[in-house]
Structures are given as structure tokens and as C-alpha cells.
Amino acid sequence: MPVYKCRVCGTYTLEPVHCGKPCIYLMSDEQREALSHLMSALLRHIPHEAGLRLDEEGFVNIDELVKGIRERWRNRHLYQWVTRDHVIAVAMLDPRGRFEIRDNKIRATYGHSIPVKIRYEEDRTVKVLYHGTVRRNLQSIMEKGLVPGRRLFVHLTTRPDIAKEIGARHGADVVVLKIDADCVRKRGYKIYRASPVIYLAKYVPPECIEIES
Numbered sequence: 001m002p003v004y005k006c007r008v009c010g011t012y013t014l015e016p017v018h019c020g021k022p023c024i025y026l027m028s029d030e031q032r033e034a035l036s037h038l039m040s041a042l043l044r045h046i047p048h049e050a051g052l053r054l055d056e057e058g059f060v061n062i063d064e065l066v067k068g069i070r071e072r073w074r075n076r077h078l079y080q081w082v083t084r085d086h087v088i089a090v091a092m093l094d095p096r097g098r099f100e101i102r103d104n105k106i107r108a109t110y111g112h113s114i115p116v117k118i119r120y121e122e123d124r125t126v127k128v129l130y131h132g133t134v135r136r137n138l139q140s141i142m143e144k145g146l147v148p149g150r151r152l153f154v155h156l157t158t159r160p161d162i163a164k165e166i167g168a169r170h171g172a173d174v175v176v177l178k179i180d181a182d183c184v185r186k187r188g189y190k191i192y193r194a195s196p197v198i199y200l201a202k203y204v205p206p207e208c209i210e211i212e213s
Ligand SMILES: [Zn+2]
Pocket: 006, 007, 008, 009, 010, 011, 018, 019
């Protein structure tokens, strides 16, 4: 769905009309997807490739991010349309809460491979979490448990549909795993909340994992 900005209240929205008036058109669905993907890559893995330096909590100034995308990124010719509004709209409308805006700065909330100090809130209430993977990883997961790989944490979600989407990035034979969160906690591994739907753990022992579908 295309993204709009309300002329009256300034809200970023997927609705073409807001506050009773036609909105300003910001970008297409394809543009939103491409920018979201690029923002994730730069804020989680490769800020230096757009000349950016994140602070120790993973934040970068929004205007610097826009400048990096338009002037330094190798595919900058594809992103000359990007402004502050586009970056903020992508962040605010993200269905998984991938980004956080604070003051004039933005960061990825999870998924980093570069070291950042983000203080996540420990979660003690969620009971069931899901993790998406592909069949070829199953044997190793059921023997050794879930380990972060090149990222800092294992990614878990409260939503089986999101787990499926995440798994589908690695191949067609997606497997959704169901995680018993209390089992993880009882074995001494904390569960953290990164966004309303994404949770993180340093490790998930195999005995806490079941194959969902
Ligand atoms: Zn409005």
C-alpha cells in the first residue's frame, strides 16, 4: 500500500484521506519496501557503507542517514527521492517495530550484527514464541538449540505468520518452531522484548523447542 502524510495533523498513514482531507502522497509500496530494507541493512550491519557512524546505542542522526543514502550509498542513484519524511514514515509504519526514533535520531531496534548497547526490557510474561527457519537447519537446532549465528540474539516472535515470513527468506521449505518461553527462562536464559512482536534471547535450549508446522 502506498504511504501518505496527512496535511492537517502530519500523521504518516496508509490511508489516502486523513482529518477529512486528501493526504500528500509520499511513496509507493515498492519504494517503502526498498527503503525499509536499506535502512535495516545500514542500521544493523553496514553503516560505514553509507559513510555513517552509529553511536554506542546504535543511533544515527536522521538527516545524516538521509545524506548517507543519497550521497554515499553505492546504489544512491536509486534513492534520490528519499527525504526525512520517507525515513520517518518507514520507521513509524513498520509492522514489526524494526526502528526507533528518539529526538532527531533513529536506530534499528534489533537484528544487529555490529556491536551496539541496547538495553532491552526483560520479559517475564510471554508464554509462547515462534521462530522461522528452513528444514536443513532442523537437525542441528533440535540437537544444539537456537544460537544467534552472525547476529547478537536469536529472534523470536509472538506471531507465527511473522516467523513464517522470516523463515521464507532462507528457502522454500519453511519450518515454524514453537518455543516454550518459561522453559527457556527456567534454564537460566532471559527473554527480552525488542518490539511489540519481536523478542530476543541469547540462546534457546533444544528441550524448549517443538515443531509447530
Ligand atoms: Zn490527520
